[in-house]
Every structure is written in structure tokens, then in C-alpha cells.
Amino acid sequence: MVRRKVAVSAENVYNFSLFEPTLKLHLTNISGTNLFTGYGAGYVMVNQQRHEQSLIVLPERLVTDWRPAGFDALEAGDFAQLAELKPEIVLLGTGERLRFPRPELTRALIEARIGLEVMDIQAACRTYNFLAAEERKVAAALLFI
Secondary structure, three states, X not given: OOOOOEEEEEEEEEEOOOOEEEEEEXXXXXXXXXXXXXXXXXEEEEOOEEEOOOEEEEOOEEEOOOOOOOHHHOOHHHHHXXXXXXXXXXXXXXXXXXOOOOHHHHHHHHHOOOEEEEEOHHHHHHHXXXXXXXXXXXXXXXXXX
């Protein structure tokens, strides 16, 4: 196994207009691992490259032709494709709000003993970067519609 070095540092930043502390993250990609470098309404950036359609991001691989056009188009075969990639955990980004897939759709992940976490796209991007920095075998499956 090749060891990757990904440095993560954090600093507290205070927003005095709201009197609430926030956290500003600085992620340095030393190894060439796929990481989210930005996101916004209807897009994410992986290694500074913009993506506006459903995709799967793994530390060592990017799948830009993932079939579902959105949450309502999800089928059991889409989760079977995720299971074939053999991650430890799948982070399913369901757009701007949480939407949970029917259990029968996720059977392939359950049978392969792969964890599934459902979250909005922004949370999926942040969580993916942390797990990738820990050298976890994580997959972020993102749906934009």
C-alpha cells in the first residue's frame, strides 16, 4: 500500500458581526488524491475542475458518467455500481436537501457491508475530504437534480 500524505490545518476565525466562531479549513493535497476544492449552486469542483452532473468521487478515481440524472432516477443498479467500487463508506449527496433512498435500492451496499451516509452535497464534500485525508476508502456519490 502506498502511503499518501495529506496535510490538514484549521484556524478559528471570528465573525464579529454575528459573534459566532466559524472554522476555516486549509487542505493541502500532496499526493494527487481527488479532493473537493469548491462547491456552489448546481456544481462541485474536484481538483479545481468543475462538475455539474451526477458523479462518483473516490480518492484514486473519478466516475463522471454515473447514470442517475437525479434522486428520482436512482435505481438498484446505481447502488450496485457503487458496491463494485468497494469503498468502506458511501456518502450520498442528494442535492440541497436530504432525501433518503428506499431500502430496497441500497441492498447491494448492505450485502457488501458498505456503509451509507445520506447528506446534502456540501456536507458530503466536506466529509469526503476529511475521510480521504485519513486515507479511508470513501466514495462520494453526488446527485445534482
